[in-house]
Amino acid sequence: MIIVGELINSSRKAICQAVKDKDANYIKQVAKEQYEAGADYIDVNAGIFVEQESEYLRWLVQNVQQDLDVPCCIDSPDPKALEAALTVHKGIAMINSISLEKERYDAVLPIIAGTDLKIVALCMGAEGMPQTAADRLKIADKLINGLVQHNIPIDNIYVDPLVQPIGTNDTFGIEFLDAVQTITTKFKGIHTMCGLSNISFGLPKRKFINQVFAIMAVSRGLDGLIVNPLDKSMMASLITAETLAGKDEFCMNYLQAFRNNLMEL
Secondary structure, three states: OEEEEOOOEOOOHHHHHHHHOOOHHHHHHHHHHHHHOOOOEEEEEOOOOOOOHHHHHHHHHHHHHHOOOOOEEEEOOOHHHHHHHHOOOOOOOEEEEEOOOHHHHHHHHHHHOOOOOEEEEEOOEOOEOOOOHHHHHHHHHHHHHHHHHOOOOHHHEEEEOOOOOOOOOOOHHHHHHHHHHHHHHHOOOOEEEEOHHHHHOOOOOHHHHHHHHHHHHHHHOOOEEEEOOOOHHHHHHHHHHHHHOOOOHHHHHHHHHHHOOOOOO
């Protein structure tokens, strides 16, 4: 399971203030905590600072990587902000994201074509949010083929089928899960990635819903999550789910997590 730590996002009050104050120590602390909790990538997002996004995103990358040998997931639809962040990024970054929306696709594709960057590909087109697994598959098919044709290895593509709130339509959970399974089955070597907390929007006890949904998604083939790695219960559940899904040879990851005291709920 590829874990992208979601906490360095300017929509969060503490991060927003830290960016405004140029509080590098706080950003480094949040990055370090996520990395030590198991994050493979640290998401960086400065999206609320529209006029200064390029400057702040670059600053975030520099501070996250100053003391840590960890790649960033650079989270922006703005090609200028992406390019600014990539000029200082060390190693192979993840780009979040590209979609089939024409303006976004045309802006981001020249930056990622022919590179070794990891790419989050959103199942979003001109028609808006897909409703069914079939809708998602059509978009994923076009996205994957377009990216491969522009010399992006299939192993570097992380399709995000997009989670929608179960509270607004009782089919949204199963349609997402069916999409994950279909995409991973049809496109060998492809990855799937999502931020799943939207599934519980508007409902009480959201953490419980998110955790169960994550386990269900792993059983269908999901191998990437944008999540809070400091949530020990979620992380323990993900490790266990992968073990039970046959993705942990001889339960080695589970046993290592147990030895590292990571299985305490």
